[in-house]
Amino acid sequence: MARIVMKFGGTSMAGSERICNVAARVKRAVEAGDEVAVVVSAMAGETDRLVGYCHEAAPRAVGADFRAEYDVVVAAGEQVTAGLLAMTLQAMGVRARSWLGWQLPIRTSGAHSLARIEGIETEAVLAAMAGGEVAVVPGFQGLTAGGRVTTLGRGGSDTSAVAMAAALSAERCDIYTDVDGVYTTDPRIVPRARKLSRITYEEMLELASVGAKVLQTRSVELAMKEKVRLQVLSSFSDAPGTMVVDEDEDGEMERELIAGVAYDKSEAKVTLVGVPDRPGVVGAVFGPLADSGVNVDMIVQNIAKGEGHTDVTFTVPRAQLPLSLDVLEKAKAEIGFTALLSDAAVAKVSVVGVGMRSHAGVAATMFRALAARGINIQAITTSEIKVSVLIAEEYVELAVRVLHTAYGLDAPITEDEVSA
Numbered sequence: 001m002a003r004i005v006m007k008f009g010g011t012s013m014a015g016s017e018r019i020c021n022v023a024a025r026v027k028r029a030v031e032a033g034d035e036v037a038v039v040v041s042a043m044a045g046e047t048d049r050l051v052g053y054c055h056e057a058a059p060r061a062v063g064a065d066f067r068a069e070y071d072v073v074v075a076a077g078e079q080v081t082a083g084l085l086a087m088t089l090q091a092m093g094v095r096a097r098s099w100l101g102w103q104l105p106i107r108t109s110g111a112h113s114l115a116r117i118e119g120i121e122t123e124a125v126l127a128a129m130a131g132g133e134v135a136v137v138p139g140f141q142g143l144t145a146g147g148r149v150t151t152l153g154r155g156g157s158d159t160s161a162v163a164m165a166a167a168l169s170a171e172r173c174d175i176y177t178d179v180d181g182v183y184t185t186d187p188r189i190v191p192r193a194r195k196l197s198r199i200t201y202e203e204m205l206e207l208a209s210v211g212a213k214v215l216q217t218r219s220v221e222l223a224m225k226e227k228v229r230l231q232v233l234s235s236f237s238d239a240p241g242t243m244v245v246d247e248d249e250d251g252e253m254e255r256e257l258i259a260g261v262a263y264d265k266s267e268a269k270v271t272l273v274g275v276p277d278r279p280g281v282v283g284a285v286f287g288p289l290a291d292s293g294v295n296v297d298m299i300v301q302n303i304a305k306g307e308g309h310t311d312v313t314f315t316v317p318r319a320q321l322p323l324s325l326d327v328l329e330k331a332k333a334e335i336g337f338t339a340l341l342s343d344a345a346v347a348k349v350s351v352v353g354v355g356m357r358s359h360a361g362v363a364a365t366m367f368r369a370l371a372a373r374g375i376n377i378q379a380i381t382t383s384e385i386k387v388s389v390l391i392a393e394e395y396v397e398l399a400v401r402v403l404h405t406a407y408g409l410d411a412p413i414t415e416d417e418v419s420a
């Protein structure tokens, strides 16, 4: 008998039939003697629909008052699925009840639409679980100290589940989704992607932060910090999933140089042309952006071309491109650029692996493989276990496939495929 948290994503909760399938899985765990808390997402597409209503009601609004009400609206999707799952379980003869974020409560920071979980009161849930009742909790939502509803950022139900597992000292946090584990890249883009039986926290964190949305970045960060055992599995099959493990737990695992390839289409490129090449200029560019809450990611400063002028290229979240251009235009006199260019049709492609620490040549393989297909690299960033490049968006799928092959990650061709 174990205490476990089971989290079900949007596709897994999309409609009565799928909720019945989820309930059947929960029932099996209960019958096996586990104490179960379930964290649910809104039905697939529902959060997008609710976000759409917010932007229709208040076009262009971005202020704190708007974001507080945005959270009230978008948190609704998870309220519906939590109630539906609890009543489906009851109908199957399993004792269950739901608790909304504010009822527990799940306490968060006041950063509306991107709140951080600060603590969860678990007394009621623990008592229910000890009495054999399944606790169903909506993901993605929480409550500020001032009593207002918050949400945790898109994909945030993963983080709710990990936080719940930490607060309940659960043995495991099982993330049930629409793929049966973490793959070497998005299996929807590369059919030859391979499922990893294990991946280190560090690699998973880096992959998530460069776009592999199978787990929200913060959920991995939290699991690593709180030592939550995290597993990714399918809601639709009983195939073994992927376990996220510590590097030292990972001893006998055959070490691949690269764990995976990820892509991210959510950034846009900005270029400032003819910036004076003198101390303080970079601060004049990035200071006002930071003050406006714009998160700059990749940065490239070209070598000065004669006359002491240079071009500075960087990326910002696509959703913040209009704001960024506005901020830079206003700072034009201070920065002193001659032209401001932007391009939203870009994508970042990254390769990640702890093996990089001890191997040279990973970046060179990447650049050569892309060059061989005529894919131009517009910017580069690296960390100890990651190399990212910025390319034209139209080449993103090709680049992911080419790199997957270049690092030897493709699944071998099976005998069936050979004879077919």
Ligand code: ADP
Residues within 6 Å of the ligand: 008, 009, 010, 011, 012, 041, 155, 176, 177, 178, 179, 181, 182, 183, 184, 185, 186, 187, 188, 211, 212, 213, 214, 215, 260
């Ligand atoms: P959920 O609604 O269950 O939270 P998400 O859509 O957030 O599901 O995450 C699952 C999706 O993540 C998959 O359908 C897959 O397309 C995508 N994905 C991206 N990179 C990977 C990867 N490396 N391994 C597995 N899935 C990935």
Ligand code: ASP
Residues within 6 Å of the ligand: 009, 010, 041, 042, 047, 048, 077, 139, 140, 153, 154, 155, 156, 157, 158
């Ligand atoms: N429903 C939220 C979203 O779509 C949270 C989640 O599913 O994790 O972003």
Ligand code: MG
Residues within 6 Å of the ligand: 009, 155, 158, 213, 214, 215, 216
């Ligand atoms: Mg998700």
